[in-house]
Amino acid sequence: CLGLGLAEISLQGSSNFRVGNTQNATQGRDLRRFTFTDAVTWQKNSHRLRFGTEIEHAPGTGFWGYCDPGCVSLFSPEVVRSLVPAALIPTLFPKLPPVIRTNDDLLNLPFAGAVIGVGDPSQPPAFNIDQAKQNNRLRFYGQDTWKIKPSFTLNYGLAWNFESTLVNRDLSKPQYLAPLIGNDLSPTDNNYKNFSPSLGFAWNIGSNNKTVVRGGAGIYWETELLYRRLQERAFIGPVGNGRIQFPSTGFVVPQNLTTPIIDLGAGGKVLKPGDPIPQSLTTLTLGQFMQIYNQQIGAIQQRFGTLSNDLSVRNIQLNKSAAQLYPSEYPVQRSYQMNIGIQRELRPGMVLTADFVRRVFVNTLLGEIDYNRFQRRINGVQTPIIPICANAAQRNDPTAECSTGSITFWTPGGRGVYNALLLRLDKRLSNHVQFTASYALTGQSGVNGISNLDNWFQSYGPQGSHHILNISGKVEMPWGFELGIISSMASRGPVMPSISGVDLDGDGSGSEPIPGVDFNCFNRGCGKSDLAAAVQAWNTKFYPNGPNVAPELLPKDATCSAPVGDPNRLKCRSIPFLTLPANYNFGDWFSSQDMRLTKKFTWKEHYTLAVFGEMFNVFNIANLSGYNFTINSQAFGQPTQRQSQVFGSGGPRAVQLGARVSF
Numbered sequence: 001c002l003g004l005g006l007a008e009i010s011l012q013g014s015s016n017f018r019v020g021n022t023q024n025a026t027q028g029r030d031l032r033r034f035t036f037t038d039a040v041t042w043q044k045n046s047h048r049l050r051f052g053t054e055i056e057h058a059p060g061t062g063f064w065g066y067c068d069p070g071c072v073s074l075f076s077p078e079v080v081r082s083l084v085p086a087a088l089i090p091t092l093f094p095k096l097p098p099v100i101r102t103n104d105d106l107l108n109l110p111f112a113g114a115v116i117g118v119g120d121p122s123q124p125p126a127f128n129i130d131q132a133k134q135n136n137r138l139r140f141y142g143q144d145t146w147k148i149k150p151s152f153t154l155n156y157g158l159a160w161n162f163e164s165t166l167v168n169r170d171l172s173k174p175q176y177l178a179p180l181i182g183n184d185l186s187p188t189d190n191n192y193k194n195f196s197p198s199l200g201f202a203w204n205i206g207s208n209n210k211t212v213v214r215g216g217a218g219i220y221w222e223t224e225l226l227y228r229r230l231q232e233r234a235f236i237g238p239v240g241n242g243r244i245q246f247p248s249t250g251f252v253v254p255q256n257l258t259t260p261i262i263d264l265g266a267g268g269k270v271l272k273p274g275d276p277i278p279q280s281l282t283t284l285t286l287g288q289f290m291q292i293y294n295q296q297i298g299a300i301q302q303r304f305g306t307l308s309n310d311l312s313v314r315n316i317q318l319n320k321s322a323a324q325l326y327p328s329e330y331p332v333q334r335s336y337q338m339n340i341g342i343q344r345e346l347r348p349g350m351v352l353t354a355d356f357v358r359r360v361f362v363n364t365l366l367g368e369i370d371y372n373r374f375q376r377r378i379n380g381v382q383t384p385i386i387p388i389c390a391n392a393a394q395r396n397d398p399t400a401e402c403s404t405g406s407i408t409f410w411t412p413g414g415r416g417v418y419n420a421l422l423l424r425l426d427k428r429l430s431n432h433v434q435f436t437a438s439y440a441l442t443g444q445s446g447v448n449g450i451s452n453l454d455n456w457f458q459s460y461g462p463q464g465s466h467h468i469l470n471i472s473g474k475v476e477m478p479w480g481f482e483l484g485i486i487s488s489m490a491s492r493g494p495v496m497p498s499i500s501g502v503d504l505d506g507d508g509s510g511s512e513p514i515p516g517v518d519f520n521c522f523n524r525g526c527g528k529s530d531l532a533a534a535v536q537a538w539n540t541k542f543y544p545n546g547p548n549v550a551p552e553l554l555p556k557d558a559t560c561s562a563p564v565g566d567p568n569r570l571k572c573r574s575i576p577f578l579t580l581p582a583n584y585n586f587g588d589w590f591s592s593q594d595m596r597l598t599k600k601f602t603w604k605e606h607y608t609l610a611v612f613g614e615m616f617n618v619f620n621i622a623n624l625s626g627y628n629f630t631i632n633s634q635a636f637g638q639p640t641q642r643q644s645q646v647f648g649s650g651g652p653r654a655v656q657l658g659a660r661v662s663f
Contacts, residue, residue: 008071009286012112013079013500013633016626016640019106023071024064026121031060048145050157059134064230065121067245070293073112074286076100080110082632083281083501083573084264085551092262092283092571107287113279114248114289115323116297119304119315123230125242126307128170132233135165135226143198151204155216159196166190166224167326171236174314179385180371180407181328188326194221194334215340222333228410231324235316240307246300247321247405249374251277251292252392259288267380267562268571274392276404278382279375280559281501281573303396317398320389321405324368331412336360341422349428357420364414366447366456372407373453375508380561413456416446416463427473435473442466448496448520453507461520462494465590484596488649492587494520497531499538500630502575506558514538514631522586535578535631547577576632584637588624592617592643592650608662613655620653 007025011017039052077096081089089096097105124132143157173185200216234242253261253271261271265280277284277292303318316322341355374384382388389395389402420442427435444464452458467490474484498513513519516534517526539547542555549555551570556562560572598612617623626640643650 007068007117009106010071010073011076011079011109012073013076013082013630017076021068023067026068027062027064027066029060029062031058031062033058046147048147049142050144051142052140054137054139056137057134058137061129061133062123063121064123064227065117065243067115067117068121069297070114070116072114072286072289074106074109075112075281077109078633079501080281082576085554085570085574087551088570092264095285107290108285110281111248111277111284111286111289112281116246116248116293116300117243118246118301119234119240119243120307121243123227123242125230125233125237127233127237127241127309131170132165132168135163137164137223138162141196153202155198155200155202157198159198161194161196161221162190162192163223164190166226166229166332167330168229168232168236171233172311173328174236174316176314176317176386176401177236177325177407179401181409184328186328188328188330191330191332194332196220210345212343213341214343215338217336217338220335220337222335224332228324229326232322232326235319235322235325236314238308238311239313239315239318240305241315244304244315244319245321245323246319247279248289249276249279249405250300250319250321250395251289251296253277254292254295257288257292259283261288262571264571264573265559266382267560267566268568276388279405313398316407318396320395320403321374322407325407325409327409327411330410331363333361333363333365333412335362349430351426353422353424353426355422357418357422359416359418361414361416361418361446363412364416364446366411366414366450368408369411369450369456370406370408370453370508372403372405373508374403374406375510376453377503377506377508377559377561380506380559411456414447415460417444419443429476432476433473435471437471438469440468442468451498451509451511451513452505453509454505459496459513459519461496461518462524463520465490465493466524467491480600480602482598482600484598486594486649488590488592490590492523492589494524495522495586495627495629496520497522497629497631497636499576499578499632501573501632503557503559503573504575511630528584532580535580538578542575543577578631580631581634581636581638585627585639586629586637587627588622588639590623590643590650591619591621592623593619594649606663610660610662611657612659613657616649616654617651618653623650 008018008020008023034057036055039050042049077098080093080096084092095108097108100106139159139161141157141159146154148154167188167190169187169189172187173181175185178185196219198218202212202214205211205213234244253273253275255273262283263269263271263278263280264282265278304315337359339355339357341353343351343353345351372384372386376383384403386401386403389404394400394402395404420440422440424438442464445462447457448459448461448463450456469489471487474482476482496513496519498511500511502512503510504512514534516537517530543549555575556569556572557575560569562569562572594616595618596612596614598610601609623643624639625643628635628638628640630636642652
């Protein structure tokens with residue numbers, strides 16, 4: 001793959017196929033942090049007051065040559081066969097490999113899209129670098145522990161934190177973005193109201209000091225990863241400022257391409273010279289795209305030229321596409337957390353604790369969302385919010401309001417809720433035995449990725465394991481032996497089966513969750529009978545007379561613009577007839593039992609040699625993972641891997657020996 005000259009190749013339809021250098025290479029950091037902290041404690045009568053501050057100055061520069069020289073996505077053979085009628089594959093994809101073994105096999109796969117790194121990889125880029133390279137973090141707090149009576153203590157406090165350069169406050173938004181974010185083009189501003197109040201109590205019930213009730217609540221603020229603002233500085237900065245992700249849609253069909261390119265996502269349209277390279281399924285192969293890349297990359301790099309400090313023209317106006325921008329309003333993520341619990345000493349050395357915990361997370365990051373809706377289809381026609389550039393003259397005109405690709409924004413606004421009952425039994429070391437047993441009954445929900453660009457919260461649903469059990473302990477044995485054990489178990493997480501290569505509503509997502517069931521309800525109340533009913537409803541809707549349909553009558557999704565009877569309709573993506581395999585699963589429980597046997601030798605009281613043997617996953621439980629939940633995949637409901645194959649909990653049974661010298 002390295003011989004192809006690409007940084008990373010991934011396959012649509014495969015979650016674990018990557019070849020080539022990582023997309024994050026090359027990169028380096030030269031970061032420094034200077035931190036000042038101070039705290040004062042003042043005890044006065046029944047109050048214990050604490051005040052403090054933390055001030056951090058963090059300058060630094062680096063480089064990040066992401067997608068150097070490009071990150072490419074291809075359609076896997078399985079996806080092509082699921083989207084294209086078998087009779088058309090020899091004509092449209094004559095060299096489609098049955099499996100992937102060589103570079104030539106990769107070169108013959110259909111091209112799905114790419115990001116090409118163009119420009120100076122310095123981070124932050126040169127414009128306003130003295131301001132952009134540093135972040136100042138301030139935190140001030142005050143709190144009081146008030147012992148109202150010997151059996152009751154009240155805690156309360158308030159903190160405030162602030163960071164100066166989490167967003168690009170020195171760069172206004174260009175007028176080019178007004179159709180996406182409105183007429184407020186002012187720079188994204190800092191958050192100044194990050195106040196964190198807290199309140200808690202501890203109450204010792206009774207006179208025997210065996211039962212304690214405690215509780216508390218507070219507001220907590222998240223920070224922002226500093227790397228997230230770096231790409232925006234390149235896109236909305238002046239021409240030549242930094243490194244941009246140039247989309248493959250900025251490349252065009254050349255005059256000298258001998259084999260015609262058929263866009264199956266546009267109803268079988270034959271692309272003409274000068275048309276942009278689409279990101280839908282076409283007959284363009286990776287090998288053909290590499291030829292186009294080599295012919296056109298020089299002119300693309302030259303367009304972005306050397307650094308200009310003139311903000312009248314920005315990189316995005318030449319690129320006509322962008323990634324990782326910030327909306328005008330960008331609230332920092334925060335959480336509201338509370339808990340109440342009771343602790344009881346059952347007998348000397350043994351304590352039982354029960355806690356109810358609730359956490360509500362707001363303004364959580366939904367990820368990068370394409371505000372331009374570049375892949376949106378209306379009546380089968382690609383219709384982004386900023387129209388597609390009609391020709392090369394528009395693409396090269398910085399004043400033209402047209403686009404060649406997606407324009408993504410970091411988007412807060414998500415919400416998550418975590419409720420849990422936590423039980424814990426602790427036995428201190430006595431009679432040569434010590435152990436801790438904990439169990440969590442959890443109910444967690446949130447946004448599970450963006451599957452519908454018209455409704456970001458369509459994917460709101462359960463998350464995480466419902467039951468989690470951990471037991472650990474040690475036993476001191478005769479003759480200096482010691483046995484330690486750790487047992488961990490967790491139930492299956494929630495699952496949402498989907499259909500790939502289908503866009504029913506034209507939002508450009510390219511994948512649809514199976515309709516008729518709540519999102520992520522499998523392993524959370526839904527079972528195989530519910531999935532079978534949903535699949536039957538799907539087939540009844542799209543294939544009322546069964547799967548044996550004439551090719552010209554196959555149902556098509558929203559990406560098809562060709563009407564019934566048009567020969568080009570045969571080349572559109574078909575809505576698949578769904579068939580569930582005889583055997584499939586919605587994931588696997590996790591279970592692992594690990595142990596260590598240690599023998600200690602002591603010499604002259606100050607020197608100890610401990611020789612130990614460890615066994616991980618004693619019962620060699622499979623702990624299968626990597627399940628495929630795409631219904632129209634042959635691998636639906638089948639695992640593709642196990643837990644980590646290195647030494648550690650959950651992987652295949654493993655044994656290791658070791659020794660430790662203490663003195």
